Every structure is written in C-alpha cells, then in structure tokens.
Amino acid sequence: MTAAVFGHDGPWSEEEYLALDETQQRVELFDGSLHVTPAPTPRHQNISGELRAALRGPTREAGLRVLEAVNVRLRPGRIPIPDLVVTAPIDLDDPWIEAADVRLVCEIISPGNAATDKVLKMHYYAAAGIEWYLLVEQETLSVHVYQRQGAHYVERSVTKAGETLELTEPVRATIRPAELLA
Template sequence: MSMHEEKREYSYADYLSWTEDFCCEAIDGHIIAMSPSPTPKHQDVVAELTAEFKMFLRGKECMAFSAPIDVCLFASKETKHDDIKDWVQPDLLVVCDPNKIGEKYITGAPDLTVEVLSPSTTKNDRQIKFKSYEKAGVKEYWIVDPHHMSVEVYELDGDAYIQKGIFVREDQLKVGLFEGFEIDLKNVFKE
C-alpha cells in the first residue's frame, strides 16, 4: 500500500491485504497515519503501565495488551472485514470480555484504553480517538503525557466522557475499573 493511493475510505480487509510492515489506524475508513517509531521514554512509560496492569490482572478474567494489536472498535467476531471501517492500536488496553479477544485482533470496545502522547499523535489522541473511544463505549480512557509526567483520566458517564482527574508523578492513581488497584506514578514516570 502506498499512502499516495487515492481512495475515499478503506476497510479492515484492505488493511489486511497490505504488506505486513505497514501499520496504520483508521476512523470511519479514513487512514490516520502512524507516527515514526516511539521514543525510548514513550516506550518505557507504556512498558511500566503494562507491567502494572499485567501484575494486577494476573489470574483474573480481564487481560491487558500493549501495542501493536488491532482493535476493531465497532465490530463483533461476526463482522466481515469489508464492513470494518474503524481500527486502532492503543498503546495499552484492557479487555474484560473474553469473547472480544480474537486470534488476531480485538473486536468491540475495550474496557480501558491508554494513549501515550507523542508530538505527532497528540491531535489524534485528544480529539479523533477521544471521540471514537467515547462513541464505541470504552469505559475508561487515559491520556498520558510523558513530557509533563501526567495522566488525564476520563470515565464514560452515559454516552459522554467526564474527566475524573489529572494525576502527576507524585500521585497514586486509583484505577476506576478495579477496586483496590492503585498505581504509584513514580514507578511510571522516571526523572
């Protein structure tokens, strides 16, 4: 696939037909170009958060995954690839319904998604993906800023997100989905 090809919208079937080294996301069939490889700081934050979730969820029904893994937001396992127009690769996601976990991708809204900002993805994460996650019914959405060492937490209230808080390196972040799960952000954001 060449990004110079002109097409009104793409499906997940199109995406699967492209070369394996091409990675992208789409909202309403429109490609969101992926940024260059993440920085070491970005990857470290993702790895630390993933470790926190993996340890807490060990032996429980919910599962945590880190990118790259495709999430087909508005699909079910029965949805044909030609009919899937929205797929994303959150930096971290938690799925509590085992029926959403397919052999190659996730179908439907995860329970929690986390996006770690980078200069080239900030607009997508704060606007485009924010609205898509909200519309899909993702219960909790975190926007993590590694530069400012902060986490913005949004929880779904009806069909709209409300901000539950902004947490910084010195805080203990209580994970809304799981009683008794707190993350010491000093373990996530290193000075």
C-alpha cells in the same frame, strides 16, 4: 507497504487494511482513511511497558488481560491501535479486539499527535461504549482518568508525578506516574 498505500484508490476496507504488510509505523483505519504515525519513541515505549507491568497482576486477578498496541474494532471501518487496552477474555488469534470486550483504553500522548489522542480518539472510544479512558502525558508524567458518560468522557482524576493513582475500575491497581520512566 508504501507502494500499497500510495497505489490505492478510494476508501480502504477492513480487509484491505488487515492485508497491509507489517511496518514500523502505526497504521490505523478511520472510516476508510488510513492514519499513519511514526513508530513510538523509546520514552513512549518505556512508559507503555511500565504501565503494562503495573496493570498486569491486577488484570489477571480480575480475570482480564492487558495488551499493548493491538487493533481495536470500534465499528466497521474504524480500527485504531491504542497504546494499551484492558480486555475481557478474548481469542488471542483474532485480527482485532471488539470494542465491547475493552474495559479500559489507554493512550500515551506523543507531542506530535496530542490532538488525535485528546479529541479524535477520545470521541471515537466514547462513541464505541468503552467505559474507561486513561490518558498519559509524557512531558509532565500526569495520568488522567476519564469515565464515559453517555457519548462523552468526564475526567474523574488527574495524578501527577510524585502522586499515586489508586485505580478502582475496571481493576484495582496502584500507578505511580513518576515510576513510568523507571
């Protein structure tokens, strides 16, 4: 993939982005530019897996689906890869999920890209109309729940390790941050 990235001139199209070979790195498309981050750490992936497990049953009961690390098309030319998404029923063979189908998006903050998750992606997700944003801080194991209000998110709750989050929207789920590193 490196040769394809460095041999490319000008902005990236969605078609060129989707034609990239699979890689261990996460490659996202933001308005014609690629955003490349290293593969997540085992700690990050453990948190993601435990959170997905906590959401799996409740999402199925609600007729929804929870997925890890998939392309989400926020608008033409803007395709991030969130850590988790809760979606309406979708075609699992499509190359991306449209933002309109996403009910909740989750990012697990890695120390090296906190600004991307707390500022850039948060702004993009709200602008795309995604109602709920879950932000997990790895270092403190705290879970922040945000709800969209207009073009921005408003924090609705913060749940720390040792506490319990009773999520009521878009699904009813119980999340215990301390158990995310089980």
